[in-house]
Amino acid sequence: xxxxxxxxxxxxxxxxxxxxxxxxxxxxxxxxxxxxxxxxxxxxxxxxxxxxxxxxxxxxxxxxxxxxxxxxxxxxxxxxxxxxxxxxxxxxxxxxxxxxxxxxxxxxxxxxxxx
Amino acid sequence: xxxxxxxxxxxxxxxxxxxxxxxxxxxxxxxxxxxxxxxxxxxxxxxxxxxxxxxxxxxxxxxxxxxxxxxxxxxxxxxxxxxxxxxxxxxxxxxxxxxxxxxxxxxxxxxxx
Numbered sequence: 490x491x492x493x494x495x496x497x498x499x500x501x502x503x504x505x506x507x508x509x510x511x512x513x514x515x516x517x518x519x520x521x522x523x524x525x526x527x528x529x530x531x532x533x534x535x536x537x538x539x540x541x542x543x544x545x546x547x548x549x550x551x552x553x554x555x556x557x558x559x560x561x562x563x564x565x566x567x568x569x570x571x572x573x574x575x576x577x578x579x580x581x582x583x584x585x586x587x588x589x590x591x592x593x594x595x596x597x598x599x600x601x602x603x604x
Numbered sequence: 605x606x607x608x609x610x611x612x613x614x615x616x617x618x619x620x621x622x623x624x625x626x627x628x629x630x631x632x633x634x635x636x637x638x639x640x641x642x643x644x645x646x647x648x649x650x651x652x653x654x655x656x657x658x659x660x661x662x663x664x665x666x667x668x669x670x671x672x673x674x675x676x677x678x679x680x681x682x683x684x685x686x687x688x689x690x691x692x693x694x695x696x697x698x699x700x701x702x703x704x705x706x707x708x709x710x711x712x713x714x715x716x717x
Contacts, residue, residue: 493647520703522704522705524705530709530710531610531695531708531709532648532693532707533707534704534705534706545704548704580647582647584703591703592653593650593703593705595647595648596647598647
């Protein structure tokens with residue numbers, strides 16, 4: 490079946506613009522995660538959803554970052570008033586259940602460049 | 605505070621050789637330790653994972669060795685192939701609150717002919 494998809498794959502924004510990044514998880518997956526991956530670094534956790542409930546947003550770097558998953562499937566990560574330090578690859582991952590050992594399946598990411 | 609430390613940052617291995625990547629963690633609440641493989645332009649993909657109740661897990665050419673007392677774990681790639689050239693990340697997660705992953709900084713592996 491289809492894996493995790495993300496759109497757009499690339500986004501160039503001018504500093505101060507708002508952006509919205511979309512994630513389509515694997516159908517039926519309960520858990521959804523957003524990670525930020527800076528160039529040459531490992532992914533860093535941003536936020537976690539269990540169905541439509543956002544259970545952990547401890548990794549969001551500022552109140553300019555907002556994520557939602559209103560119907561428990563598709564998720565959107567929104568960044569308001571983008572800054573140059575927001576430039577990174579934003580990865581979405583989903584897993585079937587909620588166990589700590591559940592395999593996370595990652596999408597290809599959205600590469601955001603803020604000029 | 606970096607909770608999962610990974611080394612080396614880069615590694616060059618000859619075809620057929622053994623690639624070894626090491627990770628150390630600090631948080632004793634971690635109870636799941638996966639390794640992910642990432643190719644350029646792609647998302648990370650699970651390679652192999654281990655729980656702390658075993659000291660070793662092998663899947664094909666890939667083996668995880670786990671030392672709970674030292675809070676260290678490592679990935680061994682036997683008979684390394686050019687197609688293994690990628691970036692490898694160790695990670696860890698803990699019980700409760702879903703399974704958010706804390707990643708290491710990555711090891712860029714190149715397997716030469």
